[in-house]
Amino acid sequence: MTMTRLILASASRSRQKLLASAGVQVETVPARIDEEAVRASLEVEGAKPRDVADALAEMKAAKVAERNPDAIVIGSDQVLAFHGRVWAKAGDREAAREQLCQMRGHTHFLISAVVVYHRAEPVWRAIDEVRLTMRNFSDGYLDDYLDRNWDEVRHSVGSYHLEGEGARLFETVEGDYFTVLGLPLLPLLNYLALRGFIDA
Secondary structure (H helix, E strand, O other): OOOOOEEEOOOOHHHHHHHHHOOOOOEEOOOOOOHHHHHHHHHHOOOOHHHHHHHHHHHHHHHHHHHOOOOEEEEEEEEEEEOOEEEOOOOOHHHHHHHHHHHOOOEEEEEEEEEEEEOOEEEEEEEEEEEEEEOOOOHHHHHHHHHHHHHHHOOOOOOOOOOOHHHHHEEEEEOOHHHHOOOOHHHHHHHHHHOOOOOO
């Protein structure tokens, strides 16, 4: 039985589901930060994609930990890096189509970061990345894919879910599946267990 109050500083259903499926019960308290503004500011400063993911994860954890100092707060974020820069979520279907056309036949990276706060201080972090190569799918398939899946993937960076039909967009995926879903789950679970925050 978990002895400590655990909070996920995110509204991500995917991250909630990953933790719940692993038997970890968390409260969800979305962190209200302007992610786009933070991302843009960090890019202007020349931050690398890994640093952007890490900074966003920490900002989320810190924001929620300020109001919940008694809890273990988990902040997490994911960025898509292509040609050395961070890509934002597509604003609409046409922007998603354009992004997918640009990534078609090329390799991009999904970088997921997680930061844990305890007593309103950062105590642990992990960053992991996955290398994904898209196949050279046809324009016709791309349009059909977006017609079928847009409502589901519109809030996903890259406009795909690897756990759904988005898998058909890819030729190879190298790395941890949980990282693709937005959370370096195994290192996080190991840390929480070692610290006694969840049953070991």
